[in-house]
Amino acid sequence: xxxxxxxxxxxxxxxxxxxxxxxxxxxxxxxxxxxxxxxxxxxxxxxxxxxxxxxxxxxxxxxxxxxxxxxxxxxxxxxxxxxxxxxxxxxxxxxxxxxxxxxxxxxxxxxxxxxxxxxxxxxxxxxxxxxxxxxxxxxxxxxxxxxxxxxxxxxxxxxxxxxxxxxxxxxxxxxxxxxxxxxxxxxxxxxxxxxxxxxxxxxxxxxxxxxxxxxxxxxxxxxxxxxxxxxxxxxxxxxxxxxxxxxxxxxxxxxxxxxxxxxxxxxxxxxxxxxxxxxxxxxxxxxxxxxxxxxxxxxxxxxxxxxxxxxxxxxxxxxxxxxxxxxxxxxxxxxxxxxxxxxxxxxx
Numbered sequence: 001x002x003x004x005x006x007x008x009x010x011x012x013x014x015x016x017x018x019x020x021x022x023x024x025x026x027x028x029x030x031x032x033x034x035x036x037x038x039x040x041x042x043x044x045x046x047x048x049x050x051x052x053x054x055x056x057x058x059x060x061x062x063x064x065x066x067x068x069x070x071x072x073x074x075x076x077x078x079x080x081x082x083x084x085x086x087x088x089x090x091x092x093x094x095x096x097x098x099x100x101x102x103x104x105x106x107x108x109x110x111x112x113x114x115x116x117x118x119x120x121x122x123x124x125x126x127x128x129x130x131x132x133x134x135x136x137x138x139x140x141x142x143x144x145x146x147x148x149x150x151x152x153x154x155x156x157x158x159x160x161x162x163x164x165x166x167x168x169x170x171x172x173x174x175x176x177x178x179x180x181x182x183x184x185x186x187x188x189x190x191x192x193x194x195x196x197x198x199x200x201x202x203x204x205x206x207x208x209x210x211x212x213x214x215x216x217x218x219x220x221x222x223x224x225x226x227x228x229x230x231x232x233x234x235x236x237x238x239x240x241x242x243x244x245x246x247x248x249x250x251x252x253x254x255x256x257x258x259x260x261x262x263x264x265x266x267x268x269x270x271x272x273x274x275x276x277x278x279x280x281x282x283x284x285x286x287x288x289x290x291x292x293x294x295x296x297x298x299x300x301x302x303x304x305x306x307x308x309x310x311x312x313x314x315x316x317x318x319x320x321x322x323x324x325x326x327x328x329x330x331x332x333x334x335x336x337x338x339x340x341x342x343x344x345x346x347x348x
Contacts, residue, residue, distance in 0.1 A: 011065070013064050014061045014062060014065035017065070018061035021056070025053050049094060051093075052090060052094040055089065056094075059090050066083060085136060088132060092132025092135075096128040096132075097125075122201075165203060168203045168220050171219035171222065172203070180227055182197065184196060185197050185229050186231055186301065187229050188227070189227050190221065193207055194207075194209065195210060195215065205217045210303070231302075235300060235301040236273065237298070237299060237301070237305070238298060241297075241312055241316075242292060243292075243294070243316060243327075244291070244293070244328070245290060245293065245320070245326065246290065246328045247291060247328075249325050251291065254280070255281075258293060258316065259277075259280055261316050262295055263277070264315075265311060265312055269311045271307055271308050272304070273300060278295065278298075279296055280294065288330065289328050289331050290327075295316075297312075
């Protein structure tokens with residue numbers, strides 16, 4: 001009977017402590033959620049510890065059960081080892097979740113210089129877990145050196161079997177370190193894939209096209225391709241709009257009209273910038289049947305050019321018509337000659 005009591009009392013202490021811990025966890029979460037502002041540090045912290053906090057309750061309950069028990073030394077030693085294992089797992093999982101959550105929060109606030117990819121968050125989480133596993137093995141009395149040696153020998157065979165996957169992994173690390181593209185950038189990859197970078201993972205890069213479809217590109221192909229990044233060094237870009245007018249037009253008048261329309265549109269068309277000031281040049285110059293002007297202006301980002309071109313062309317067309325400036329059609333003169341080389345008479 002006494003032996004049974006030795007087991008019943010620790011079990012009761014464990015269950016009671018676990019119940020109290022879970023109730024306190026729920027109550028504390030409700031109080032904190034009422035005071036937090038999303039997204040902020042407190043919200044990220046609560047999200048990170050939501051699952052690990054369950055393990056905290058179990059660790060606390062196990063500690064109370066050990067303190068309340070009068071079990072034989074052999075059983076107590078095993079339970080103390082289980083407590084140490086649970087404590088290390090709890091700390092490791094909590095630290096991994098908190099590091100991942102705060103890296104994501106810092107990325108959203110651009111505190112790290114830009115958005116952080118999924119590969120970066122995964123690498124941080126894996127690093128914390130590996131450190132925790134090494135500590136756990138040390139507590140269990142397992143020597144790490146033989147395990148690392150065995151992994152080194154088997155790693156060669158794994159590397160040969162997973163060449164493509166490892167190539168994509170190291171290409172992803174290269175993209176993270178060199179940063180030719182970043183999450184959120186508008187890029188063109190290999191002259192066929194164009195859109196916003198959604199994520200750079202351990203195997204592939206995801207690009208959202210303008211059609212709102214996701215294209216998954218292996219990291220190896222991204223690293224080997226010619227990449228055009230429209231957001232580096234800054235999102236602002238120059239836009240050139242060609243305008244053809246008749247040779248009878250006054251070049252100074254045409255230049256003034258184009259600059260005036262672009263200046264007025266800058267205050268009304270989203271994405272069109274007033275600074276630097278738009279300007280017009282007689283370039284390329286003398287066409288086959290027209291004077292070829294180029295109107296140069298600045299847009300806020302690559303995708304803004306479509307709306308800006310649409311609105312500017314409408315405004316320029318209306319203004320040129322109002323000013324009586326002709327936009328000529330291409331003309332060709334065809335002369336028919338006979339076998340003797342003389343021009344043939346015109347026939348209606």
